[in-house]
Amino acid sequence: MERTVRMRHLAILVLLHLPVCWTYPLDRTAVEEDPNMDLAQQYLESYYNLGKDVKRGFRRKDSDPIVKKIQEMQKFLGLEVTGKLDSNTLEVMAKPRCGVPDVGQFTTFPGAPKWWKTHLTYRIVNYTLDLPRKVVDSAIEKALRVWEAVTPLTFSRVDEGEADIMILFAVRGHGDFYSFDGPGKTLAHAYPPGQGFYGDAHFDDDERWTEDESGTNMFLVAAHELGHSLGLSHSDNTEALMYPVYNSRTDLARFRLSRDDVAGIQSLYGPPPSSPEEPVVPTEPPAAGPGTPARCDPELSFDAVGTLRGETLFFKDRYFWRKFHWDLEPEFHLISAFWPSLPSALDAAYEVSSEDTTFIFKGNQFWAIRGLEVQAGYPRSIHTLGFPPTIRKIDAAVSDKEKKKTYFFVEEKYWRFDEISQSLDRGFPRLIVDDFPGVEPKVDAVLQAFGFFYFFSGSTQIEFDPNARMVTRRLKSNSWLLC
Numbered sequence: 166m167e168r169t170v171r172m173r174h175l176a177i178l179v180l181l182h183l184p185v186c187w188t189y190p191l192d193r194t195a196v197e198e199d200p201n202m203d204l205a206q207q208y209l210e211s212y213y214n215l216g217k218d219v220k221r222g223f224r225r226k227d228s229d230p231i232v233k234k235i236q237e238m239q240k241f242l243g244l245e246v247t248g249k250l251d252s253n254t255l256e257v258m259a260k261p262r263c264g265v266p267d268v269g270q271f272t273t274f275p276g277a278p279k280w281w282k283t284h285l286t287y288r289i290v291n292y293t294l295d296l297p298r299k300v301v302d303s304a305i306e307k308a309l310r311v312w313e314a315v316t317p318l319t320f321s322r323v324d325e326g327e328a329d330i331m332i333l334f335a336v337r338g339h340g341d342f343y344s345f346d347g348p349g350k351t352l353a354h355a356y357p358p359g360q361g362f363y364g365d366a367h368f369d370d371d372e373r374w375t376e377d378e379s380g381t382n383m384f385l386v387a388a389h390e391l392g393h394s395l396g397l398s399h400s401d402n403t404e405a406l407m408y409p410v411y412n413s414r415t416d417l418a419r420f421r422l423s424r425d426d427v428a429g430i431q432s433l434y435g436p437p438p439s440s441p442e443e444p445v446v447p448t449e450p451p452a453a454g455p456g457t458p459a460r461c462d463p464e465l466s467f468d469a470v471g472t473l474r475g476e477t478l479f480f481k482d483r484y485f486w487r488k489f490h491w492d493l494e495p496e497f498h499l500i501s502a503f504w505p506s507l508p509s510a511l512d513a514a515y516e517v518s519s520e521d522t523t524f525i526f527k528g529n530q531f532w533a534i535r536g537l538e539v540q541a542g543y544p545r546s547i548h549t550l551g552f553p554p555t556i557r558k559i560d561a562a563v564s565d566k567e568k569k570k571t572y573f574f575v576e577e578k579y580w581r582f583d584e585i586s587q588s589l590d591r592g593f594p595r596l597i598v599d600d601f602p603g604v605e606p607k608v609d610a611v612l613q614a615f616g617f618f619y620f621f622s623g624s625t626q627i628e629f630d631p632n633a634r635m636v637t638r639r640l641k642s643n644s645w646l647l648c
């Protein structure tokens with residue numbers, strides 16, 4: 166509050182010192198600009214996905230993206246929705262909280278991933294100096310037991326090597342894209358389930374970690390962060406452990422999960438096996454066996470290749486490989502484990518990232534998915550996109566992010582769809598060979614990456630430079646799968 170007052174004084178001083186003859190058309194609303202706006206903008210960028218390029222208009226209207234985001238924040242955190250930086254809102258913005266955003270993605274991952282096994286390992290990589298190690302160990306253990314008690318999950322600790330959940334303390338920049346911010350504000354963050362840094366929990370060592378309520382309670386924050394490590398996102402229920410703002414008034418002696426937390430975690434893993442309710446065992450990744458496509462089979466071909474929130478998905482029969490890091494082995498899953506209503510043996514897939522939507526084609530139908538959700542109103546007929554009735558299916562599709570055009574490949578021809586006008590461009594179809602010399606129909610799948618188009622046809626993949634309009638490399642189709 167003190168700083169606010171000082172900033173106001175500063176603004177007034179500057180005005181008083183302006184030479185009187187200065188006739189620069191000073192916008193009055195700019196003077197009235199709320200001095201808390203920078204703080205608010207930072208908060209909304211960090212936790213509410215406010216675009217960093219959103220320029221503040223001097224005169225804020227209801228349509229202003231910042232006002233919209235303030236309203237979104239107020240709604241999520243259970244405040245009165247005024248769209249203004251009122252005192253309650255500023256007070257909550259100043260409170261310590263979790264670093265994981267309330268809306269939008271912390272990092273790129275589709276929907277709500279979960280662990281595909283029930284036994285997980287964790288490792289406490291290093292410690293804070295605020296507490297004896299034993300106290301940290303037991304706070305983490307107790308935090309894991311909170312989740313263990315309501316799910317089939319079990320945890321064991323390892324002291325070296327890579328564990329599913331790596332726990333560490335760090336200050337400021339610590340090797341990921343989310344720097345800590347000194348004392349207060351962000352306390353910790355954790356990544357959703359997955360390989361590599363996914364599942365890991367980081368604690369800001371600039372906080373004063375305590376066993377009791379006198380500082381930042383280690384157990385309480387760990388229990389919340391480990392909820393993220395298991396796949397939960399933030400809850401707007403103020404009673405929930407997964408509510409993003411740290412609640413210093415929590416009765417630690419009588420701590421228990423809210424109904425909202427239990428429902429959330431059980432929707433991912435089901436109740437514990439001894440529970441009277443039907444045990445739901447998480448779907449294990451399919452075991453390799455006859456009929457299961459083998460990643461490094463030199464003859465491997467794909468049905469469709471697409472992207473989803475920064476990951477690349479390679480579809481084959483009932484399965485798909487999911488690649489989220491270029492240097493990590495892909496995960497292998499049943500399509501139905503992620504999207505139960507999608508068919509198998511797909512024809513085509515492409516993402517319109519500006520819409521956060523991936524479109525999936527099979528026969529004369531297509532679906533729209535966002536993360537793990539198949540959107541309502543689908544499947545739709547491909548003819549709603551403008552294809553003539555003679556077209557019964559699409560072989561492959563890819564969307565060019567920059568040009569906002571989507572290319573549909575059908576036999577030896579292709580069509581171009583304009584994402585802005587939402588219609589097929591005139592003058593199409595054209596012959597693939599005329600515009601993509603060296604690419605031979607029929608195309609199974611197309612992917613755009615690193616400025617190239619990758620055409621998959623059987624076990625062969627062709628890298629095509631769209632600017633030079635020439636083939637630059639010939640590869641095996643499964644070269645993406647680290648074979």
Ligand SMILES: *[C@@H]1O[C@H](CO)[C@@H](O)[C@H](O)[C@H]1NC(C)=O
Nearest residue numbers: 291292333334335336339370
């Ligand atoms: C813990 O390890 C991380 C990652 O290696 C490092 O960034 C951090 O500074 C370490 N923290 C302490 C307290 O040693």
Ligand SMILES: [Zn+2]
Nearest residue numbers: 263264265409
């Ligand atoms: Zn959180």
